[in-house]
Amino acid sequence: MHDAVHITLDWQDWLTLFQHFFMMSMLSIGGTVSTLPEMHRFLIDQHHWLSEAQFNASVAIGQASPGPNILFIVLFGWNIGMNTGSVAAGFAAVLIAMSGILLPSTTLAFLVSEWLGRNNHRLSVRAFKSGLAPIVVAMLIATGWILASTHPAGEWHLWVVTLVTALLVWRTRVHMLWLLAAGALLGWFGLI
Numbered sequence: 001m002h003d004a005v006h007i008t009l010d011w012q013d014w015l016t017l018f019q020h021f022f023m024m025s026m027l028s029i030g031g032t033v034s035t036l037p038e039m040h041r042f043l044i045d046q047h048h049w050l051s052e053a054q055f056n057a058s059v060a061i062g063q064a065s066p067g068p069n070i071l072f073i074v075l076f077g078w079n080i081g082m083n084t085g086s087v088a089a090g091f092a093a094v095l096i097a098m099s100g101i102l103l104p105s106t107t108l109a110f111l112v113s114e115w116l117g118r119n120n121h122r123l124s125v126r127a128f129k130s131g132l133a134p135i136v137v138a139m140l141i142a143t144g145w146i147l148a149s150t151h152p153a154g155e156w157h158l159w160v161v162t163l164v165t166a167l168l169v170w171r172t173r174v175h176m177l178w179l180l181a182a183g184a185l186l187g188w189f190g191l192i
Contacts, residue, residue: 021100
């Protein structure tokens with residue numbers, strides 16, 4: 001990716017990376033994308049392991065690519081490792097980030113879904129599920145805000161595209177792939 005940063009990681013940094021993704025896994029109630037604001041704070045603001053451009057490009061490529069929603073985690077890991085100047089570190093960081101993000105949430109999801117299936121008739125279970133909905137929505141709005149706010153205020157057309165896209169997703173049944181295609185065309189012609 002472009003705008004790489006040059007970093008040096010010791011074994012404590014690798015452990016910190018694993019622990020952070022492990023913790024994010026436990027907080028990813030609306031999917032891993034809902035933890036992007038915290039990942040941004042940790043990876044860019046606190047540790048300076050990624051640049052803004054690497055972060056945004058990783059999210060964009062990961063979300064546009066076919067496959068699981070968490071592909072951007074692979075790109076975060078790869079970019080962190082490559083920012084050390086080593087392909088081996090790139091592969092190691094991918095393994096560490098993916099292990100951290102997958103192990104706890106996968107185990108918990110398996111155990112909880114089994115329990116919820118057996119106890120779905122309980123009022124407390126239905127109330128818990130209903131209570132999570134606004135939390136997920138708020139986390140996704142925070143994610144959108146972080147990604148959109150990296151653009152300077154003078155680039156008003158990017159804010160308009162963001163607002164129009166959000167309104168279309170919210171108020172219509174336009175398929176997301178059409179919006180992605182429209183964004184790709186706007187980018188292709190240099191309009192955004």
